Amino acid sequence: MRVVCLAGGVGGAKLADGLQQILASGELTVVVNTGDDFEIHSLTICPDHDTVLYTLAGIAERNQGWGLSGETWAVMGQLARLGDETWFRLGDRDLATHLFRTERLRRGDRLTDVALELARSLGVPSQVLPMTDGPVRTRVRTADGWLDFQDYFVRLHQEPDVLEVRFEGAEQAAVSPEVRDAIRSAEAIVVAPSNPIVSIGPILAVPGLLEEIAAARQRGVPSIAVSGIVGGKALRGPADRMLASLGEEPSALGVARRYVAAGLLDAFVLDRQDERLAAEVRALGLRVAATDTVMTDIESRASLARETLSAAEGATS
């Protein structure tokens, strides 16, 4: 079964790993948010892409959620000694990815080509595609004004309330041929339990992408999302506080409403803890499945992936 999964960082990477475990080689394409991408130390960093890539390659750091396992930090240590900025921590081996990518982008390669080459070199049996090749940069407005996403997320530890979000460059972005072909040949579209605003939001903002999904749904391809909000709390990161400060309900229902408003979905997976919201989600016109969505180990990733695909196919009410 060919599956396209829209994903942000950690939550997206875990479900993508579950899908990769249960699908045949080459059947999974992950379309990854690039709104978090940025430049530091003259290097282009693609955090969500790399989190998904490393996870699917089986080399991700498990507890922290980003970077590589068994990482060392000699370069950061020396940069600190030189008085350079070190709030965004790049491990020694992770730096190789950023050097490789930056060099290829400078010689004119597309971000997608770099991604395909990285996945091939790391032996990843899935496609991990940036949502677009053009630069898109998420910015958030706080009480102190507009901030670059990583300034807000990492440097300021997601502490300020987010009052507005924009995806700079999205209007000029385009769906790549690889993303388009993957959606056109998909048999299911899965929206991972990532932040609906700043992880899935930028993907949906790429002109033409929602239209490709709408055309797939017209052909009968189901589109299903998994809620990343459980019991009113984000599994990770600031999605719950962001939904609230943007005037939306910080719950699985709030997530479902957002995706339905975007015209994205046929079905929705919420956690068993949120089963009382199922009727209201169903009233939005979605099929609903309730299951354990918290992925604590490798097996729970595969079992959520299995439940999600069977809910997508309409096996649940």
Ligand code: FO1
């Ligand atoms: N997240 C942090 O909280 N602190 C870091 O120092 C940090 C470094 C980092 C380096 C490479 C990379 O690919 C990701 C990194 N992240 C770090 C994660 C990341 O920036 C965020 O989790 C995502 O952008 C949100 O999805």
